[in-house]
Amino acid sequence: MAEVQLFNWTSQVFGIIGVAAGKISVSALLLGIIRQTELRWQRVYLWTITLASAIALSCSILTFSQCSPPKRLWDQRVDGNCINPLVMSGFGTFTGSFNTFADASLALIPITIFWSLQNKTAERIQLSIVFALNILTSICSGIKTQYLAELANREDLTWATFDIFA
Template sequence: MCMLSLIFSQVMYIITLSLCTVLVCYGLGRHIYYIPVDHQSEITRWNWIVQPFGILALPIGKISVVLLLERLMGNTCVRWRWFLWMNMALFTASMISSSIISYAQCNPPRALWSQVPGAVCLDPTVNANFALFGCAYSSFLDFTLAIIPITFVWKLRMSTQKKVGLYFLLGMGVLSGVCAAIKAAQSTELGTRQDVSWALFSLYAWSASEIFLNIVCACVATLKPLYDHLMKSKPLPRRAQHTYESRIGTDRWESV
């Protein structure tokens, strides 16, 4: 499940970056008054196209991290497992709702990027406030996923140095939480819809960074063998080590 979630998250991430590249070609990152009029409408249209992929990539990446932590914790920390999955269900539901609201705020939806006579749209601040909530919730979950390893890493039978190193890898979600917090501070500009090409650039940059760091955190279990292979010329394992998560303090991490 963790592998499938990671693959899906990576696919969504690549699609998001590809669509952002299209936006850059039309002028994303430049002030709107420097962009030709025909490109301005294209920027607005592609902005709404890319949003669902970027939004849905967030819960998928975090689910991968939760699956990793769940396997590392084993049958212990039952309360933490319930807490994580309840919050992931709520966060996923909120992200799906945010994707729907992005298009449902105007009737017909094409009124978001072009002039449609008789179109009815919600106040832009509605979508901006929902985006702010999503960014804040995402930041909260990132920091939570980074702090939870403290509850079981210190119980492992290994030296303090190894515990610190392991926790550092598992706690990289702090960086993802910082990205989400910065994105939350900038998401208020979504309600103005003025100089969109300039305002959205940093928002997409921080969002892509958050998704990338979520993927890295979920892949942390593979870093030790890769490090040994690159730095110590040790051969990579031919197949996954069984019960790696339950023996994290006795096998691969013992050779640090």
């Protein structure tokens, strides 16, 4: 059981970092596109989306530092202390909410960028539609965020996190 819980907690870290990496890559792409333009507020906003990396990193660190020694997190036989599980649940919900907001904004902000470029109208429409589909990611992220409260459930972590992974 301890090994299963170790894999569960470890996979959560990869999920947290992976979600942030997606937002950062979209922001980097858009920043590259508007590098030579006068779109100042969009540039500043896209740089703030890179906060996702700091939030994801801090959430990942909290994941494994919530118990002392860290092994206590996945192996209940180890003596040690853990912080209140509601702290991790709350920070996980905050991280999920920020990611949901970032996904929604990354569906809308590109439209303001593409319409100010000197491309053909058909190209601007196509690019806007492709990036607007990111709203689906935002919807899925919002659904997933509601399940992050289950991170406080330590009775059966494998079942408690099933909805998060599914």
